[in-house]
Amino acid sequence: MAFNPSFIGKSFVVSDSDARIRDPNNLAAVTPKVILKGTKVLVTEVKTLPTGSKSRMVFANTTSESGSDVGWTSTRNLQGSFINETLDLLPAGTSVDQKGPNAAWSHGDFLGQVDLVEIVDNGLEIERMTLTTVEPYLMMVEAAKAAGISVAINSGFRSYGEQDLLFRGFKQGLPGFNLAAPPGMSNHQNGIALDIAVSGGAGTPVYNWLAKNATSFGFVRTVSGEPWHWEFDPKKAATAKAQGTCKAAGISN
Ligand SMILES: [Zn+2]
Incomplete structure (x- = not known):
């Protein structure tokens, strides 16, 4: 299955009035140069820099629409902040490590081993989902956008190691760690589970749009009491749709 990052060939408008150009040899450093607000740019390449234990800041190398070099800038300076743009493919490869990334x-x-794609989430952090989930997800995002609804995720795939860390932190009662399932048991280790930013849950415009339309894209609710948790499961979604619901069998509220 071929994969092309979503930003390729797309035009972005610079939305920040102080969109600094970064030093290409050191993206952490801003230069005195700015890209004028309102400028339309194309993104040719993306790089990230770690800003903490989990988050990374995303930078884009930009050109004008005619192809002349503009320079590197933070994707936060671009309209939409790069939310829902896909970055790298992380191929399953030949690893047999059942606890691998x-x-x-x-x-x-x-x-099994799955191909994962990096995608920018609602909080500008980088999440992952399976390659097979990305295309229907982005189609759903576009359809929602056409209806004036912004769909974005807060959470996607977690590796065995990441879940292990969360579980240990929880067991030891470390600060900042919440209730977490043991590794292998989290419903975010399948790569098809997405926590969508429904801001409050049932009854909000985002939730209502999803409740009506998500099953048409293969997404279905699979956890009772978690209106934000959706999974790409076309079979379960089709069954739910035929029954006039957005929930898989046995799922309540
Ligand atoms: Zn979830």
């Missing part, structure tokens, strides 16, 4: 799990069972 591409290993998918569900309910304690190892599912």
